[in-house]
Amino acid sequence: MFDFVSFFPRAVVQSIPLLYGATGETLTEKSGNLNLGIPGIMYVGGICGVIGAFFYEQSGNMDGFLAVLIPMVCCLLGSLLMGLLYCFLTVTLRANQNVTGLAMTTFGVGFGNFFGGSLIKLTGSEVPSIALSATSSYFSRSLPFADRLGVFGKLFLSYGFLAYLAILIALAASYILKRTRLGLQLRAVGESPATADAAGINITRYKYVATCVGSMIAGLGGLYYVMDYACGVWSNDAFGDRGWLAIALVIFTTWRPNVGILASILFGGLYILYLFIPTGTNLSVKELYKMLPYLVTIVVLIISSMRNKRENQPPESLGVPYFREER
Amino acid sequence: MENKTAAVKMRNITKRFGTVLANDRVWLDIYKGEILALLGENGSGKTTLMNMLSGIYFPDEGQIFINDEKVMIRSPKDAFGYGIGMIHQHFKLVDVLTAAENIVLGLKEPGRLNLDEVARKVKSICDAYGFDVDPYQKVYNMSVSQKQTVEIVKVLYRGADILILDEPTAVLTPQETEKLFAVLRNMRDDGKAIVIITHKMHEVEALSDRVAILRHGQFVGDMLTRKTNAQEMTNMMVGRPVTLNIDRPDPVNPKPRIEVTGLTVRDMEGTLKLDNVSFTANSGEILGIAGISGCGQKELLESIAGLQKVESGSICYVEDDGRREELIGKDPLSIADMGVCLSFVPEDRLGMGLVGSMDLTDNMMLRSFRKGKSFFTDKKQPRSLAEQVVKELEVNTPGVSTPVRRLSGGNVQKVLVGREIASAPMVLLTAYAVRGLDINSSYTIYDLINKQKQAGVAVVFVGEDLDVLLELCDRILVLCGGKVSGIVEGRGASKPEVGMMMTRLGGKTNA
Numbered sequence: 001m002f003d004f005v006s007f008f009p010r011a012v013v014q015s016i017p018l019l020y021g022a023t024g025e026t027l028t029e030k031s032g033n034l035n036l037g038i039p040g041i042m043y044v045g046g047i048c049g050v051i052g053a054f055f056y057e058q059s060g061n062m063d064g065f066l067a068v069l070i071p072m073v074c075c076l077l078g079s080l081l082m083g084l085l086y087c088f089l090t091v092t093l094r095a096n097q098n099v100t101g102l103a104m105t106t107f108g109v110g111f112g113n114f115f116g117g118s119l120i121k122l123t124g125s126e127v128p129s130i131a132l133s134a135t136s137s138y139f140s141r142s143l144p145f146a147d148r149l150g151v152f153g154k155l156f157l158s159y160g161f162l163a164y165l166a167i168l169i170a171l172a173a174s175y176i177l178k179r180t181r182l183g184l185q186l187r188a189v190g191e192s193p194a195t196a197d198a199a200g201i202n203i204t205r206y207k208y209v210a211t212c213v214g215s216m217i218a219g220l221g222g223l224y225y226v227m228d229y230a231c232g233v234w235s236n237d238a239f240g241d242r243g244w245l246a247i248a249l250v251i252f253t254t255w256r257p258n259v260g261i262l263a264s265i266l267f268g269g270l271y272i273l274y275l276f277i278p279t280g281t282n283l284s285v286k287e288l289y290k291m292l293p294y295l296v297t298i299v300v301l302i303i304s305s306m307r308n309k310r311e312n313q314p315p316e317s318l319g320v321p322y323f324r325e326e327r
Numbered sequence: 328m329e330n331k332t333a334a335v336k337m338r339n340i341t342k343r344f345g346t347v348l349a350n351d352r353v354w355l356d357i358y359k360g361e362i363l364a365l366l367g368e369n370g371s372g373k374t375t376l377m378n379m380l381s382g383i384y385f386p387d388e389g390q391i392f393i394n395d396e397k398v399m400i401r402s403p404k405d406a407f408g409y410g411i412g413m414i415h416q417h418f419k420l421v422d423v424l425t426a427a428e429n430i431v432l433g434l435k436e437p438g439r440l441n442l443d444e445v446a447r448k449v450k451s452i453c454d455a456y457g458f459d460v461d462p463y464q465k466v467y468n469m470s471v472s473q474k475q476t477v478e479i480v481k482v483l484y485r486g487a488d489i490l491i492l493d494e495p496t497a498v499l500t501p502q503e504t505e506k507l508f509a510v511l512r513n514m515r516d517d518g519k520a521i522v523i524i525t526h527k528m529h530e531v532e533a534l535s536d537r538v539a540i541l542r543h544g545q546f547v548g549d550m551l552t553r554k555t556n557a558q559e560m561t562n563m564m565v566g567r568p569v570t571l572n573i574d575r576p577d578p579v580n581p582k583p584r585i586e587v588t589g590l591t592v593r594d595m596e597g598t599l600k601l602d603n604v605s606f607t608a609n610s611g612e613i614l615g616i617a618g619i620s621g622c623g624q625k626e627l628l629e630s631i632a633g634l635q636k637v638e639s640g641s642i643c644y645v646e647d648d649g650r651r652e653e654l655i656g657k658d659p660l661s662i663a664d665m666g667v668c669l670s671f672v673p674e675d676r677l678g679m680g681l682v683g684s685m686d687l688t689d690n691m692m693l694r695s696f697r698k699g700k701s702f703f704t705d706k707k708q709p710r711s712l713a714e715q716v717v718k719e720l721e722v723n724t725p726g727v728s729t730p731v732r733r734l735s736g737g738n739v740q741k742v743l744v745g746r747e748i749a750s751a752p753m754v755l756l757t758a759y760a761v762r763g764l765d766i767n768s769s770y771t772i773y774d775l776i777n778k779q780k781q782a783g784v785a786v787v788f789v790g791e792d793l794d795v796l797l798e799l800c801d802r803i804l805v806l807c808g809g810k811v812s813g814i815v816e817g818r819g820a821s822k823p824e825v826g827m828m829m830t831r832l833g834g835k836t837n838a
Contacts, residue, residue, distance in 0.1 A: 195419040199433030200404030
């Protein structure tokens, strides 16, 4: 018997980090930057939040507002720095975007594991993880009356505020891209920077801002993962391949953040489906189910390239550095 | 100059690209209410000069005055501020956006983005000058001429009163060109300053009020169009007297070489591109192909070259001893292996003909590398071929190891044509071989084609300039909507006659 009421909320909490990552990456890619550093940036966002929360918890007195604010500011700062570094390398110095992105993912994961390991040493605990349950309790606090609303409350109101923020950001990103002058110009930068430049748009500024804002949004995904999903427990490498899944999600949604909301829940569901499907004791079958999100992405790639609709293609200059006087 | 006020004065403008001096102390005045034609050979720095006015490049030296005020144009945005709008040779439009979205791109109008409001304004501009634009159409669905119209509306929407058009007619049909000229004359009468870069002498004579000529990056002089003629302008461009007649030697021992019967081709969407086309191309003869662009010229050449899937019909290659071989169903490589040499200059020269980031030598090698036997490539022959092409066609390049991407458009084309002709073909297929070439290089190319003809090559020449087709070709096949409208003798055919056949099957009103 498939238990939807317990499956759906778990799919949602799985989906939120993916949604943050995908929204951030979509904004970045719309400016023509293919930031493969997103997994690393989410990792850095997570560990920076943990560092902030750790020292605030160490300081003793806990204030609810500060307990949320400090990790968030730390997380945003950390991912902003990563975004700036990426922009400096690819936009200002025109380095290869793929290589830069992959290097930043390696760097971000190493950075996270190094400081995670240091904090674990500081606490001197037996298990290789840090538990920040006090901070986490503020992050995962849901509306007080959610429990009383039965199934509805469990399905839609049982999440921490970062989950709703993710959906709001995705909707806002969609609106900005589609309906505003800013979004129109950002899309033009990603499609054809030479055109945008000739139209008087500052390419460098758009690329920097879109990539940095995108990185900060993606970083929040890392923070949500530690503080809400993992109940404030940081252990090295636990974040796993969610960053890559977020990039796959961007292609899956054909660069539309509003579609990303439902698509990320689908991906989240596929990600944990193996827990809900009776597979007996055969562990290898479970492993096969874990392939689902990636298989779906491949299928979508095939379908969208077969339909060959121009609107569903990646931004045309994605991955290409822009230099005005190039001949 | 007849009490006209100068909208733009450029003084001592110099621009270098690395070691290449693109503009050398250029003086140029642009007047209001006047159409100025900017002439010069390929690579003489016309586009570079105009790009400095529109903010794409920044001059190394010199000053620009607009309405007698010294200005610095650092970016396209600054240029818009001074009312300068440029329509580039390669359109600057975002394909996935609509016309209206492209038009407002980069503008800082107050309030929210309201595309319906934009569409309304676009309509009023269109009505004022006689354009036809659907503001909600996506650019990738548009024809070249529609795209160009969007570009012009875009510039007007920004309130530009100095318009620069870089080779605007290179991709237009004669009818579309006429429409564009009417619009430009309207705008001139409206008091706008217009600069047009073109290589077509009869357009210069028909449209412009004044011509300015650049040679090797230097300003040579300017004069009123009605006081000069094509011969004088060409001499100034080249720097020495040039003859402006195309030779047409008699065909040499013509024998059927390619026989096409009942050729029918459909494109990917299933539209009929060629409908029951039959003709014979003879050796030692130039067969011209005329027609409005997109009437099946590309499909015809690609079918012969083995690049296009054919629905029905046959294409026979006839050898000197009368043996016949069917070309349909063979891939380009095996067509070459049979001893059939087809040389092909695609319409899109960089897209299909050359690799932009490779140098001249390597691009020459693309034709010949399969002939090598050893594991390693032999660069000697391609290099000497490249050197020969550079010398014979006067390609303006720092050397044979320069990536072709760095050359100016016309020079790229010379490299391509030179390579194709050098492979000593039996059949030479060329499409728009002189598109974008200046008049002097065009004549060099015509000479080369004539030499091939005299060597017994069957030449199929797809052209867009009717005057040239009539002067160069022995016979002209006229296509109309994928059907053969007729085949006329080049000698004695008249321009109106062929023009009629291009627009109507058979060329008669009741046909």
